[in-house]
Amino acid sequence: MDQIVNQAAKLRYMTGGKITLPMVIRLPEGGGVSAAAQHSQSLEAWLAHVPGLKVVYPSNAQDAYGLMVSAIEDDNPVIFIENKTLYAVKSEVDDELKAVPLGKACIKKEGTDVTIITYGKQVMDAMKAAEDLAGDGINAEVVDLRSLYPLDKETIFKSVEKTHKVVVVSEEVKRGAFSGEIASLIAEECFYECDAPIKRVGALNTPVPFSMSLETYMLPNHKDIEAAVKSLF
Structure with missing residues (x-):
């Protein structure tokens, strides 16, 4: 290092x-x-x-x-x-498309009730959570950061200004996680746009277990995201 x-x-x-x-x-x-x-x-x-x-x-x-x-x-x-x-995970790739700019997030799903901000593997969990939440009448917007630095603060803030509720998700141990940086930026720049506390979802505060059952318990999943979202309503 x-x-x-x-x-x-x-x-x-x-x-x-x-x-x-x-x-x-x-x-x-x-x-x-x-x-x-x-x-x-x-x-x-x-x-x-x-x-x-x-x-x-x-x-x-x-x-x-x-x-x-x-x-x-x-x-x-x-x-x-x-x-x-x-x-x-397999998906199609069009190698004729232009490069993805560093520092540009992507709205994976548009919504009006709550913003779920995440990246990496947790995007899949966020999309699954958004699908389940729709059945409960909650229209979630999913923001895929793609780039952690440089960070697309503009996309984050615009989404928060639209939905007024935020859940930030990462696979890291929640203590000291990058999700805390996102939450603090929103608190500093969009405090009066938030109608509820900013929620974070992350892993438990322990090294990752070898046991698959314990590892599954330790890491965040779509159910954790759904619970965090529902706590805001």
Whole structure:
């Protein structure tokens, strides 16, 4: 990590821009595959905290392609996070489409009652939760961040201003998670737009278990998202 956080992230700044570091570092992470504590961590909050690093986290194959193109073309170090659970998920990719810009979120589903903000594998859970919530008369909007830094604050704030209720979801341990950064930004910039407390959904405060049953219990799922949303009404 020293080479990434203390060297690559800072060298362009320390040379006044004379040296560029166009490098992409692929980082498999996340639980759900019974890979145990040392191979299932979620470290995006740590990496997104470091000035000089860009961090992206796709939720599907098309975005993975588009973000990779943009990451390769960028003159800065880009951390390209890949949730291991998504390796088994197949979807169509149109390689003629343009690159996905770094720092541009995507509205996966439009809604009017509540905003669910997430990224990576949790987008699938958020979409499932939104489908179930529709049966209860709750029209949820799902925002896929795609890029953690740079962050598309404009899309986040516009969605909050529309729905006035927010749930932020990440697979990380909830304590110190990147979801807390999103929640704090909303509290700072959109406080008077919120009709209810900002809710967060994340993993329990423990290393990821090897046992599949315990791992499933520890990680967040669509039911947790649904419960968080319903608590706002």
